[in-house]
Amino acid sequence: MKTVQLWVDGHDTAGRGEPIPVEDPATGEIFASCHSASACDVEDAVAVAQRAFKSGVWAKAPRETRATVLEKAAALLVEQLPTLIPLEVRQTGRAVREMNAQVPSLVRWFRYYAAVLRTEERPVLPTSGKLHNWIEREPLGVVVQITPFNHPLLIAVKKLAPALAAGNSVILKPSELTPLTSLLLGPILKKAGVPDGVFNVLPGLGPVTGKALVSHPLVRKVDVTGGTVAGRAIGTIVGANLARYTAELGGKAPLIIFKEANIDAAVNGITFGSFIASGQTCVAATRIIVHESVLSDLVSRLKQKCESIMRRMGSPTNPESSMGPLVSSRQLERVEALVEETRSSLESAQVICGGHRMSGLSPLDGTNLSRGYFYPPTAILLQNMGSSSERPALWTEEAFGPLIAIVAFATEDQAIQLANETDFGLGAGIWTNDLSQAFRVSGQVDSGIVWINTHHRNDPSSPWGGATSESGVGSENGLDAYHAYTTTKSIIINYASAEESLAYDDWFKEGAVNARYG
Numbered sequence: 143m144k145t146v147q148l149w150v151d152g153h154d155t156a157g158r159g160e161p162i163p164v165e166d167p168a169t170g171e172i173f174a175s176c177h178s179a180s181a182c183d184v185e186d187a188v189a190v191a192q193r194a195f196k197s198g199v200w201a202k203a204p205r206e207t208r209a210t211v212l213e214k215a216a217a218l219l220v221e222q223l224p225t226l227i228p229l230e231v232r233q234t235g236r237a238v239r240e241m242n243a244q245v246p247s248l249v250r251w252f253r254y255y256a257a258v259l260r261t262e263e264r265p266v267l268p269t270s271g272k273l274h275n276w277i278e279r280e281p282l283g284v285v286v287q288i289t290p291f292n293h294p295l296l297i298a299v300k301k302l303a304p305a306l307a308a309g310n311s312v313i314l315k316p317s318e319l320t321p322l323t324s325l326l327l328g329p330i331l332k333k334a335g336v337p338d339g340v341f342n343v344l345p346g347l348g349p350v351t352g353k354a355l356v357s358h359p360l361v362r363k364v365d366v367t368g369g370t371v372a373g374r375a376i377g378t379i380v381g382a383n384l385a386r387y388t389a390e391l392g393g394k395a396p397l398i399i400f401k402e403a404n405i406d407a408a409v410n411g412i413t414f415g416s417f418i419a420s421g422q423t424c425v426a427a428t429r430i431i432v433h434e435s436v437l438s439d440l441v442s443r444l445k446q447k448c449e450s451i452m453r454r455m456g457s458p459t460n461p462e463s464s465m466g467p468l469v470s471s472r473q474l475e476r477v478e479a480l481v482e483e484t485r486s487s488l489e490s491a492q493v494i495c496g497g498h499r500m501s502g503l504s505p506l507d508g509t510n511l512s513r514g515y516f517y518p519p520t521a522i523l524l525q526n527m528g529s530s531s532e533r534p535a536l537w538t539e540e541a542f543g544p545l546i547a548i549v550a551f552a553t554e555d556q557a558i559q560l561a562n563e564t565d566f567g568l569g570a571g572i573w574t575n576d577l578s579q580a581f582r583v584s585g586q587v588d589s590g591i592v593w594i595n596t597h598h599r600n601d602p603s604s605p606w607g608g609a610t611s612e613s614g615v616g617s618e619n620g621l622d623a624y625h626a627y628t629t630t631k632s633i634i635i636n637y638a639s640a641e642e643s644l645a646y647d648d649w650f651k652e653g654a655v656n657a658r659y660g
C-alpha cells in the first residue's frame with residue numbers, strides 16, 4: 143500500500159499525527175495511507191512559511207517573476223494530468239469522464255492570475271493638495287487554505303493561484319478523505335519555481351490539524367471551503383485572531399422551471415446540476431420548482447433521463463460510466479436517512495426514480511456495486527408540503543448526494559418565494575426563454591450566483607460565493623479573490639516645493655493662520 147508524507151519546505155516530510163487511511167469509495171478498499179500533521183508539525187510548518195515570507199524571496203519578487211512561475215505551473219500541471227486524473231478518480235470515486243473534463247481546466251486559474259499580475263495597474267487617487275497618492279497591494283503573510291473532498295484539486299487551485307500571485311506563503315490542508323492529489327501539487331509548484339517554504343501541504347483531520355492551523359496567531363488569512371458547521375467553527379477562531387476570512391460553505395440551490403422554458407434543455411440542466419459529482423457539490427440543483435402546467439411532462443422526461451444515468455453507472459474508471467459512488471459510508475447513510483425521513487414524514491411524497499442504495503452487478507461493466515457507496519439519481523415529488531415551517535428536511539437541509547426534490551408552483555411570486563425559502567444562498571438557476579422574466583426573477587432570487595438557462599458555470603474571472611451567511615463569507619475567483627489575499631498600502635508623496643511646504647506645513651508656527659490641517 144502506498145504511503146505518502148506531508149509536503150513542507152519543498153520536500154516530503156514525515157508527519158507525527160495519526161496516519162489517515164485513504165479509501166476507494168467504489169470498492170471500499172483502503173489503497174493508501176497518508177501521514178497527518180500533529181500540532182507540532184503545524185507549528186514547524188507555520189515557522190517555515192513565515193520564514194519564507196519574511197525572506198521576501200517570493201513576497202517581494204517582481205510581479206513578472208511570479209506571473210512566469212504561475213504560467214509554468216499551468217504547463218507542468220498539463221504534463222502531470224496522466225498521474226493526477228486517475229488518482230483524483232480513485233480517491234473521490236468520481237467518474238473519470240468528469241475528471242477528464244475538470245482537472246485540465248485548472249490551468250485557467252494559474253493563467254488568469256498570471257495575467258492579473260501582468261496587467262495590474264496601481265490607482266492614483268484624487269487626494270487633494272500637491273500630493274501623489276497611489277495604492278500598492280502587498281501580500282498578507284502566511285495564509286491557510288482548507289479544502290473539502292468533492293473537488294480536491296479544483297478547489298485547491300482556485301485558492302492557491304490568487305494567494306501565490308499576491309506573494310503569500312500558503313499552507314494547504316486538504317480533506318482527510320481525499321488528501322493525495324493536493325500533495326502532488328508540491329513538486330509541481332517547486333519545479334515551476336515556487337521557492338521552498340512558500341507552498342506547503344499538511345493533511346490531517348479538521349478538528350486536529352485544521353484547528354491548530356487556523357488558531358495559529360501568525361496566520362493572517364484563512365480560506366475554507368466546507369460545510370457550514372466547519373465554516374462557523376473556524377470563523378469564530380479566525381475572528382478572535384483578527385485574521386482575514388473567506389468561507390465557501392453549503393448550498394441548497396433552487397432551479398425554477400417556467401412554462402416558457404425549453405423543457406428538454408431544462409431536464410439536461412437539472413440532471414447536470416443535480417448529478418454531477420453524484421450530487422456532492424455546493425451548487426447541486428436540489429430544489430426543482432416547476433410550473434404546474436409543465437410538471438407532468440418534465441417529470442416523465444426527467445425519469446427517463448435518471449433511468450438512463452442509472453443504467454450506465456459502473457466503475458468510476460470506465461470512461462462510459464455516467465456517475466460514481468458517494469465518497470463514504472457516512473455520506474451514503476446520510477442520503478439514505480434523508481430519503482427515509484421524506485417517505486415517513488410526508489405521505490404524499492412520490493419517489494419518481496431511485497430511492498434505494500444500489501447493489502449487485504453494474505449492467506454497464508459488471509462492477510460489484512454492493513462493495514462501493516453507489517446511490518442512483520433520485521427525484522422525489524413533494525406535494526402538499528404544508529406551511530414553510532413544516533418543510534421536510536429534503537427541502538431544507540444540504541443532502542450532498544444525488545437527491546432532488548420537485549415542487550409545483552402556479553405564479554411567478556410563488557416560485558420566487560419557494561426559491562428563497564432557504565438559509566443558503568449560493569447558486570440558483572432559472573429556466574425560461576422569456577428574457578424579461580429572466581431579468582426580473584434573477585434580481586429577486588437571494589443567491590450569490592444565478593444561472594439562466596445553464597447551470598454550474600465556473601470561470602476564474604467570475605465571482606463564486608454565497609449571498610447569505612449560511613453559504614459563507616467573501617468569494618472565490620476574479621479580482622476580488624486576488625485583492626482579498628492582499629492588503630493595501632496607500633503611499634502619499636508631497637510634491638510641493640520646499641518654499642510652499644514651509645509656508646503652509648507648519649501647524650505650530652507662532653501666529654499661523656493658513657497652516658494646513660489634515
Ligand code: NAD
Pocket residue numbers: 288289290291292315316317318346347348349351352353356366367368369370372373375376389390391392393423424425540542568606613614
Ligand atoms: P467538511 O466541512 O466536513 O470539511 C471541509 C474541510 O474542513 C476539511 O478539510 C475538514 O478537515 C476541515 N474541517 C472540518 N472541521 C474543521 C474544524 N473544526 N477546524 C478546521 N478545519 C475543519 O466538508 P466536506 O464534507 O469535505 O465538504 C462538503 C461541504 O463543502 C458541503 O457543505 C459543501 O456545500 C461545501 N462546499 C462548498 C463549496 C462552495 O464553493 N461554497 C464548494 C464545495 C463544497
